[in-house]
Amino acid sequence: MPLPYVLLSAAVSLDGCLDDTGPERLLLSSPADFDRVDEVRACVDAILVGAGTIRADNPRLLVNSPERRAARRAAGRPEYPLKVTVSGSGDLDPAARFWHTGGAKLLYTTDRGAERAARSGIAADVVPLGAALDWRRLLEHLHDVRGVRRLMVEGGGTVHTQLLQQGLADELQLVLAPLFVGDPKAPRLFGPGTYQPGRLRLVETRQIEDVVLMRYEPTAPGTGPAATAADHHWLSLACRLAKRCPPSETAFSVGAVVVAADGTELARGHSREAGDPVVHAEEAALAKIAADDPRLPGATVYSSLEPCARRASRPLPCARLILASGVRRVVTAWREPDTFVEGADGSGVLAAGGAEVVVLPEYEERAKAPNRHLAG
Numbered sequence: 001m002p003l004p005y006v007l008l009s010a011a012v013s014l015d016g017c018l019d020d021t022g023p024e025r026l027l028l029s030s031p032a033d034f035d036r037v038d039e040v041r042a043c044v045d046a047i048l049v050g051a052g053t054i055r056a057d058n059p060r061l062l063v064n065s066p067e068r069r070a071a072r073r074a075a076g077r078p079e080y081p082l083k084v085t086v087s088g089s090g091d092l093d094p095a096a097r098f099w100h101t102g103g104a105k106l107l108y109t110t111d112r113g114a115e116r117a118a119r120s121g122i123a124a125d126v127v128p129l130g131a132a133l134d135w136r137r138l139l140e141h142l143h144d145v146r147g148v149r150r151l152m153v154e155g156g157g158t159v160h161t162q163l164l165q166q167g168l169a170d171e172l173q174l175v176l177a178p179l180f181v182g183d184p185k186a187p188r189l190f191g192p193g194t195y196q197p198g199r200l201r202l203v204e205t206r207q208i209e210d211v212v213l214m215r216y217e218p219t220a221p222g223t224g225p226a227a228t229a230a231d232h233h234w235l236s237l238a239c240r241l242a243k244r245c246p247p248s249e250t251a252f253s254v255g256a257v258v259v260a261a262d263g264t265e266l267a268r269g270h271s272r273e274a275g276d277p278v279v280h281a282e283e284a285a286l287a288k289i290a291a292d293d294p295r296l297p298g299a300t301v302y303s304s305l306e307p308c309a310r311r312a313s314r315p316l317p318c319a320r321l322i323l324a325s326g327v328r329r330v331v332t333a334w335r336e337p338d339t340f341v342e343g344a345d346g347s348g349v350l351a352a353g354g355a356e357v358v359v360l361p362e363y364e365e366r367a368k369a370p371n372r373h374l375a376g
């Protein structure tokens with residue numbers, strides 16, 4: 001199921017704290033950075049915070065700039081992004097500013113929390129998600145029912161930690177403020193638990209007055225049938241690689257990337273690469289990796305088109321090459337149509353060989369784009 005693009009936003013002190021323990025909210029960002037945050041808010045469909053942040057900070061979470069609100073209206077969007085919070089307990093102050101400022105509000109909670117919220121007269125749409133709160137279900141609901149395509153999450157640490165650990169965060173926008181908190185009881189950005197192995201990708205650093213913005217993307221592939229944010233990133237790269245293929249009237253243009261479990265890119269390839277008129281994308285990528293590379297069994301192959309099941313130009317089709325390499329997870333955007341081979345079922349070959357195949361149809365149009373002349 002497609003999910004919104006999830007952007008985590010936070011400011012931390014040099015000792016990694018989100019706040020101090022005083023009654024007032026600690027201002028970590030600089031004025032220009034608060035304005036940048038306002039701009040990011042203006043570009044999203046919804047802003048989410050945990051109930052802990054509502055209790056601690058009593059935030060409004062508005063787009064403050066009248067010009068940005070006017071631009072949203074002019075684009076046919078609501079003046080303010082939807083405000084979303086999560087609470088298992090439903091223990092929320094109905095007088096909090098969150099409920100009485102800005103546009104529409106939404107509370108995701110448990111069945112018990114919904115009863116409590118109803119009793120206290122919370123002014124919001126309340127969506128109970130059963131006995132416990134499941135983040136993937138919550139994001140699916142936001143996407144499918146509320147039309148949220150871009151979600152900004154503004155804390156706190158409990159919420160950020162879960163979204164990152166569950167592979168549901170597409171991007172982390174972290175601002176480092178030049179001050180120390182020093183209080184061992186102060187809330188930290190990320191708690192203990194299992195994070196992605198390996199390193200995240202640093203995509204930007206920006207000095208804004210005396211703070212530094214760092215933007216990171218997760219890199220580690222998922223491990224089962226559910227796609228992670230990093231899976232989306234890699235499949236999107238495979239679709240971009242497909243655009244580099246020399247044109248052909250007799251073969252698809254496909255891009256592929258092979259990624260180790262810790263998020264290291266092992267190789268990439270595309271159809272008809274390096275002057276070989278028949279090489280396939282997955283074949284070109286796998287050929288760049290030593291056959292005994294110990295990272296292959298834990299790796300994921302991303303291919304804009306399902307790996308081929310039959311081919312005349314080489315002894316082995318790509319589905320068999322992938323199985324022979326030891327890779328046991330494939331993420332693809334588009335099942336192979338009957339254009340050149342009738343009833344090709346690379347996914348079936350892979351699954352029969354013990355590989356997990358994940359199809360993300362929301363990328364199908366991008367995978368098809370360099371092949372329009374064939375499909376037509």
Ligand SMILES: NC(=O)c1ccc[n+]([C@@H]2O[C@H](COP(=O)([O-])OP(=O)(O)OC[C@H]3O[C@@H](n4cnc5c(N)ncnc54)[C@H](OP(=O)(O)O)[C@@H]3O)[C@@H](O)[C@H]2O)c1
Binds near residue numbers: 010012158
């Ligand atoms: N510097 C920054 O950028 C920044 C930004 C935001 C917040 N903050 C700071 O962060 C602190 C608050 O962080 P926090 O970690 O205590 O709170 P939080 O992450 O804002 O909210 C945690 C609460 O959300 C609900 N929740 C989260 N995950 C849940 C799940 N899986 N199931 C059910 N309920 C769930 C629970 O509410 P219930 O308890 O109601 O069940 C939980 O107590 C504050 O000090 C605030 O100032 C700083």
